[in-house]
Amino acid sequence: QLQLQESGPGLVKPSETLSLTCTVSGGSISSSSYYWGWIRQPPGKGLEWIGSIYYSGSTYYNPSLKSRVTISVDTSKNQFSLKLSSVTAADTAVYYCARLAPGGRFDPWGQGTLVTVSS
Amino acid sequence: QSALTQPASVSGSPGQSITISCTGTSSDVGGYNYVSWYQQHPGKAPKLMIYEVSNRPSGVSNRFSGSKSGNTASLTISGLQAEDEADYYCSSYTSSSTNYVFGTGTKVTVL
Numbered sequence: 001q002l003q004l005q006e007s008g009p010g011l012v013k014p015s016e017t018l019s020l021t022c023t024v025s026g027g028s029i030s031s032s033s034y035y036w037g038w039i040r041q042p043p044g045k046g047l048e049w050i051g052s053i054y055y056s057g058s059t060y061y062n063p064s065l066k067s068r069v070t071i072s073v074d075t076s077k078n079q080f081s082l083k084l085s086s087v088t089a090a091d092t093a094v095y096y097c098a099r100l101a102p103g104g105r106f107d108p109w110g111q112g113t114l115v116t117v118s119s
Numbered sequence: 120q121s122a123l124t125q126p127a128s129v130s131g132s133p134g135q136s137i138t139i140s141c142t143g144t145s146s147d148v149g150g151y152n153y154v155s156w157y158q159q160h161p162g163k164a165p166k167l168m169i170y171e172v173s174n175r176p177s178g179v180s181n182r183f184s185g186s187k188s189g190n191t192a193s194l195t196i197s198g199l200q201a202e203d204e205a206d207y208y209c210s211s212y213t214s215s216s217t218n219y220v221f222g223t224g225t226k227v228t229v230l
Contacts, residue, residue, distance in 0.1 A: 039221075046208065047165065047221040047224075049217070049219040052218075060218055096165070101170075103155075103171045104153040104212040105167055105170035106155070106157075106167065107167035109164040110164065112164050
């Protein structure tokens, strides 16, 4: 059974870089046909797609975050990572990683990790 | 790219059927059969309930069904149960540079 798990600091200072890693178990991140994505959810608010990556390293990002986002993949560790630079309080959210299947369905999801931006 | 529009809340009694709408544009919901629905209980990750408008993943109850007409997709929950009380989000592929857009979310309350 495919499982995803986010990890990284729960507290980041304003203007610094948020860094998270998603570890995939029960399957290979190098599976063809699937992308891998990051989605976030500010407290009490809705979901926002951040970006996605293929195992080859091909990426695409939400234009609203593109200037600050980098997503990378490490196939040897079966992991992919998110970096979001110059964070502000508006970036405080639960960050989820998920597999993105053809047709745009995110499944499964990691449990999510809360990242708070505060000094 | 704006979020897809959903009603803020929908409620129903146990055993009843409810329908949640998800309105977009011809660039997303209306243009592609790539609408998904997610259920999210408090403090939990979203769970895929419907994909490609009307397909159910294995393990999802057949009380959940999806459809689409024009720029509006719908999720119907029949035989409403207490465990269905949750937030529901739609999502769609979009031809805009955003690629994927989510709905505003709907809180389902079982009376």
